[in-house]
Amino acid sequence: xxxxxxxxxxxxxxxxxxxxxxxxxxxxxxxxxxxxxxxxxxxxxxxxxxxxxxxxxxxxxxxxxxxxx
Numbered sequence: 528x529x530x531x532x533x534x535x536x537x538x539x540x541x542x543x544x545x546x547x548x549x550x551x552x553x554x555x556x557x558x559x560x561x562x563x564x565x566x567x568x569x570x571x572x573x574x575x576x577x578x579x580x581x582x583x584x585x586x587x588x589x590x591x592x593x594x595x596x
Contacts, residue, residue, distance in 0.1 A: 537588075540584060559588055
């Protein structure tokens with residue numbers, strides 16, 4: 528099992544950051560109860576561009592709900 532580095536909420540979206548088998552990559556898991564998304568990022572990107580990553584996650588989830596309407 529991968530060790531969780533951090534977990535937090537972006538509004539309704541729960542974000543969990545965990546380690547992967549690759550030393551320089553992290554796993555990002557996003558879930559708001561309706562939609563689930565997961566992807567990997569470089570550790571450098573997570574440490575230095577976390578705010579940008581969070582903005583992209585928020586926009587992507589907002590667009591999912593716009594498509595429904």
